[in-house]
Amino acid sequence: MRFSLKPQDDAFYGFFSDAAENLKRGVAVLAELGDDKPDFQSISERLVDVEHDNDELTHSLFNKINTSFVTPMDRSDMYMLAGRLDDVIDNIEAAANLIYLYGLSDLPSLPREMIEQVAVLEAQAALTAEAMPNLKGLDDKMREYWVECNRLENDGDRAYRMLLVRLYSGEYDTMTVMKLKEVADMLESACDAFEHVANVIEAIYVKES
């Protein structure tokens, strides 16, 4: 049941646009890892703030869902979509926190392929923030979003595999390899989580078409 012309609905759709913008802000903070002398502690702390902002957005969405008689999408679909956006933030925050906790700031620089992983996340965040306002229409524009989203996820996979090859090449000592691997895994999970966001939207589209 859809009443998509009712102003009420805009609050629901608006949530997902706001959450995607907040996520874009978070990935921009993460991208400072590629700067000349990154402030690792500040990056980690600001990402905790971005995570809290997302928690508050989610909390008000759930309140709205629970006090609304009709909703423009299935309650469980909105619930799922918010969850997948939350997965992205969780992984990004964890990656930045571990870089700081592990003292990886002592390295001359993070491996180039890890910065490439972050660049893919930036592109995914921009794409997602751009697509989210079209959630209301779910028209053919979304198809381009899925295609591009899939392409970026492949880019992320490639960067991740090349990073693994470098990590195991003997360039770093064992403990550093393990620390970098842990961070790489979380960035890869964030990359996958962006694709899961697209999958949920695609599943909603399939159901409603």
Next chain:
Amino acid sequence: MRFSLKPQDDAFYGFFSDAAENLKRGVAVLAELGDDKPDFQSISERLVDVEHDNDELTHSLFNKINTSFVTPMDRSDMYMLAGRLDDVIDNIEAAANLIYLYGLSDLPSLPREMIEQVAVLEAQAALTAEAMPNLKGLDDKMREYWVECNRLENDGDRAYRMLLVRLYSGEYDTMTVMKLKEVADMLESACDAFEHVANVIEAIYVKES
């Protein structure tokens, strides 16, 4: 469609209470890892028993689902909830089995942060066992359960990250680090799985509200 006053329904709800109690029993066995001289083999073997008990509970639930004309919750929701409870058991059993297979019993003691992970799992198991009998009403009491569940999952994350920092600090030899990391990952997955249990219950609540 809900007929929650029919005695028939109690069998369905009863399953989830029984499964949560069985899980609590399993985590109590796991918690012996914090004892002075744990019997690693016995812990591992008794957790296999707990896993089998859960399998039998699940099997009888599925039989009941398939032979009942009406069920108090969606069949697929009950199916999903049983699956998430099973994930907790699987991870706990695997963690205890690997500790035994890896011969980690040769360490003077397991790292303090790993015992903290287990303490979080104990709190999660107690919370889940306490909440499950309220599944029938799904009233506002559940809200406290979700809040507390979320808090405990954060505690678990913190213990896990601090454990990683210790593992990569140079205190242990490389192979021991890898073994402990593998066990830590499984305990962290069990901790996440408890949150997934709460998520499924929340999704049911959102759908029915």
Next chain:
Amino acid sequence: MRFSLKPQDDAFYGFFSDAAENLKRGVAVLAELGDDKPDFQSISERLVDVEHDNDELTHSLFNKINTSFVTPMDRSDMYMLAGRLDDVIDNIEAAANLIYLYGLSDLPSLPREMIEQVAVLEAQAALTAEAMPNLKGLDDKMREYWVECNRLENDGDRAYRMLLVRLYSGEYDTMTVMKLKEVADMLESACDAFEHVANVIEAIYVKES
């Protein structure tokens, strides 16, 4: 709503049989890893082809879903099932690619337990390809499929755990351990993904029964 006697439906069911056959073909390529002198590069490249074939099958299924007025199963269930089959291929392709990229071909042979993981995947692929044509009926034959699927997943777990024990036994140097562990994890994920295929089919069955 089911019109299972309409020829139209056979196209939907046919997709899943074709995808399962393609998967079986992929696992047969992977199984060449157990040969005397495997051609690691060729195995990796042919698995990319198998992955592309699966992508094309999926693409035509989604087109069919979106242009059909009635479908024999829920659109979202078909969507989910295709996704889980895709997970198997993804993990297998990644495992073979990393073996090649890591230069693990320099080892005298891959660990026996890793070949056992692949043997379990072969049995799972054969079982899935055999079960898929029964998707249309979803009768009691499926029950045997789930039981056997569960048994094989346990075999896979056992091979994986024994492989971990060997990896951490001191037989290999640290970097080789890490590389083999990465591959083992992907094979284990493929094994889990086969069980997720069975879970989705079971969930469809529970819903329709």
